Structure formats: structure tokens, C-alpha cells
Amino acid sequence: MNLLPKAGGWLQRRAENVIAILLGVMFVAFLVQIVFRYFFSFPVGWTSELTVATWLWLVLWGSAFVLKEKEEIRFDLLYSAVGPRARRVMGILMAGSLVVLYGMSFPATWNYVTFMKVERSSYLHIRLDWMYSIYVIFLVAVIVRYSWILWQLLRGKDPEASDSTAVSSGL
């Protein structure tokens, strides 16, 4: 019966494990780099490549699968000031536009990312289409996610109230 939400919750936690691991790997790679360079006078290049790769994947993966809408930095003065009806209309316009625009960019994005197979990263020799594939995953996830939000709103579900205390800003 309640298998779907249960599976969703499980997947959500695994997605969260991934961002924790990515950040952990970034941190450890930096320590390895510092130790090798300053204690063994042996500079290693692959660590800096690994750290930027974890950064890229961390941000796009996290935005696609982990962060809730209200955690992301957004301008919600207007959104939180209006009633649920207006909020629903706003949500439909917003989600609809995003799905259309991201959808429009998909073919060209696919071409760009797959074209990058001609290049490899300098130290780890990873094909850049693999490295950059996270953007395609991100794009698909965001399109699916906002299509779902759009569908829910069109079916008459009330949109979430905003919560400015949930925003994770780094300032």
C-alpha cells in the first residue's frame, strides 16, 4: 500500500548519503594533496581533478535529488504574501515555464555533453562526456520534478507554503 512513499523516502536518504560522501571525498582528497606536497614534496595532480569533479557532481546531484524547493535560495516575499489560490497560479506558471525552457534546451545539451567524449581529463583520463553526464541527469531530474509539481497543481493540490527559515545560504 504505502510502498511508494516508503521507497521514495529510502531513495531520498540514499541520495543524501551520496552528497555526504562526495563532500567527504573532496575533503580527504585535499588533505592527501596537502600532505603529499608539503610533507613529501611530491605534488599530485589527480587530487585537484578529483576535488573539482566532486564539487560539480555534489552541486548538480544535490540540486536534482536532495534539496527541497524551499531550501534553495529564492525570492519568496511575493510568494509568501499571497493566498493559496494565487500561489497555485504562480506555481503553475513557474513550473510550466521551467519545464518548457529546460525541455527546449535538452537536445542541444545532449549533443554538447556527448560531443565531449573527444576529450579526457588530464590526470585521471576520465572521458569528459562521463564527467559532464551529471548535467544531463540534472536536467532530466529537474524536468521530471517540475512536471510532477505542475501536474499536482493542475489537479488542484494546494502548493506548499514558503518557509524562509529553511533557506540554506552560505552567508
Place this chain on the structure above:
Amino acid sequence: MNPTSPFSLCVIALVALSLLGLPVGHAMIAGSILYLYMKGLDMGTAAEQLLNGMYTSYLLLAIPLFILAAEFMNSGSIMDRLLRWCNALVGRFRGGLAQVNVVQSIVFAGMSGSALADAAGSGKLMQSLMTRDGKYTPAFAAALTAVSSVLGPIIPPSIPLVLYALISDTSVGYLFLGGVMPGLLLGIVQMALIAFTARRRNFPVEPAVPLREWPRLTWEAFPALMMPVILLGCLYSGITTPTEAAATAAAYALAVSAFLYRSVSWRDVYHSLVTSARITVSIGMLIAGALVFNYVITVENIPKTVAALLQAYELSPLTYLLIVNVILLILGCFLEGTTILLVIVPVMLPTAHALGIDPVHFGVVAVVNIMIGLVTPPYGLLLFMMVKIADVPLGDLVREVMPFLGVMIGALALITLVPDLVLFLPRLLGYKG
């Protein structure tokens, strides 16, 4: 400007989508995609700009690491020891605990680059200490934690200064040094205001900590107090890059919490990683969006156009800086600071450059503005956070914040008028500007 030109439509879409409640990062990417489409350009450019930008800006990695360092600091018992030490230092004066709150923020600012991390770390503890036995009103205590947390990203390390270094191509090291004196100045005006009102409002005095206790308290807090020294030492001796210095800081914070204070479990480490990663994603998406949007800005040559437009008015550098201050303070009432820094400040930079304003001075002034924006209503993230932590009505909180806002804007004016306040330390260490 033609309202149906691709660029106008891009900006209209960006603003409209943001107003509708779309996360700003997505709004910037979506607006830029619309621009590429209208211009008949390859829409894969959005992906290209985002991916290449993220993949090559090594400096940005300092941001997750500074966030992580602050989280490690907060997860241990470092804060308790720091507070006891601050109490020994300034608790004996009238309004002692209020002064402790500011001094703690100054010290913590030397370890963390984030104001929200400071408020999250010390907010609850400070609130219960200050309101116990009705010493201070909850609204005053919460307001003080909010305004003193503003110092966090002005005194180095600083996440917004790292972002500024990226957009302006300025040295992070000199920017960090430039933030030291303005940060201390803001702390001093806050402490002066507390001292000034302490008698009238009859603030309590904490029992004086006897001098013989000082060595023990200092010893206990010593590893935490060493953090800024290690961090800045790494940076200015040239031993490590800024990014590596951030990693060292995180490692040090973890080691101190885990080994010296024995107050960290694996669960805490995992929790710190998750919290930091979430913040990183949130700010990272904004950076990603800004990378794409900046491509549009560059193609359209906007900053140069703005600079040329302003040149006709023959502004003096000082007038320009004052205008920038006013604009940033007003925007700070409505927008999240990272957005202002990544979208608005780049447009202001070329004019500042053309007028011969020092980029380090300009950066510190901009960041002080944006930090003040964290406590200006109606939209101030520090206010929201303290409403949540302290459970006080926003109106009461804002009323208590107002006098502090006044003195901080006074200090900001001084920082704007006297560039040497910012530039003295960087020049002392070799900055040629």
C-alpha cells in the same frame, strides 16, 4: 532599450520566474536559455558555460570547506569553552553577557566565513544564557546575536569575499586582510552601543572571574583560539593556496573537536557533512546559474554599457561609492545576499574600475553592505533564523535591531569614506593598490 530584444526578455523572464518563487539559480539558467533561443544561438551553450565554469573555478572549492570547518566547530564543545573565555574577558562590565555575545562573534568570525553558521552555532546557547532569570529580554538577546553574527563573513575567512574574488579577479588573501579592520570596527561600535545603553536599561553585571582562573580558561579555549592563527598563517606565508587553507582549517577543527575535546562521534561527522553539503548545493546552484547568466551579460557587453552611461554624469569616485551603498542597502532589504553579490555587483564593478576605486576597498564595502542586508527587514535571513531559534515575534526583534543598524551604517559610512581603514593591512603585507 528595446523591450522585446532577447536580452530584455531574458531579464524579464529571470525577474518574473524569481518573483513566481522559482529558485534563483534555476531562474537564471532558464532566462539564459530563453536568450540563447531568441538569439538563435546554440542552447547547449548553457550547459557548456555551467560545466566549464564549475569545473575550472578551483577557488570556489574553498566555500564548501569553510562551511565544513564551521560545522565541525559547531558540533564540538568548542563554543562552550569559547564563551567561558569571553566571559572572563568582558563579563565583569555592565551588560557583560551582551558584550560576551559580541566578543564571541569576533573570535568565531576568525574561524568561520558564514554569518548564519555563527548564529546557528551560538544562537541557542547565548539565548538561554542571556534570558535566564530575566537578565535581558528575549528580543534584545536575539537581536544582539543576529547583529553580532554579521561580523562572521567580514573578518576573515569569508565566503562572500571568496565569491567577490572570483567575480572581480582580486586576490583572496588581500581581500581577507582588508576585512579585518572593518570587521573589528563593526564589533567596536556594537560594543560601544551596548555600553552606552547598559546603564539606562539597567543591564546586569556578571560575577567577575578571578584573575587566577584566567590561565586555565585560556588554556581550555586555546586550541580554538589558535584556529584563526593557523588559517591565516597558512594563507599569508604562502604555504598553501586559499582553498587548501580552508581544507586545513576544516581538518584542524575536526581534530580539535575529536581528539582534544573528545566531543565528536562518527554520527556527528556524518551530520556535519550532510549539513555542509546541503548548504553547498544551495549556494552552488546560485553560482551555477550566475555562470550561465554572466555569459549573457558578457555577450551583451552590459557592464561596459553601464560604465559608459554613468561616465556621462561625471560622478566622483566618492559619489559613486555612496550611490552603490544606497543601492546595495535597499536591495539587501529584499534580496538574498549571494544573489546581489553574483548578479548586481559584477555590473557595478567596471564603473568602479573606470573611476579608479580600489577593487579591494570596493569589495569589502560591498560585502559589508550585503552583510548588513542580512538583518534588514522585511527580508533578512539572520532575522528569520533568530525568530526561529529564540521564538520571538519578528516585530520585537526588528525594533531591537534598529539602533544597532544605525551604528553599523555609521561604521559603513566611515569604511566608505576612509579607504585606508580597509587598505592599511593589505598594503602592510605587500598589496600594491
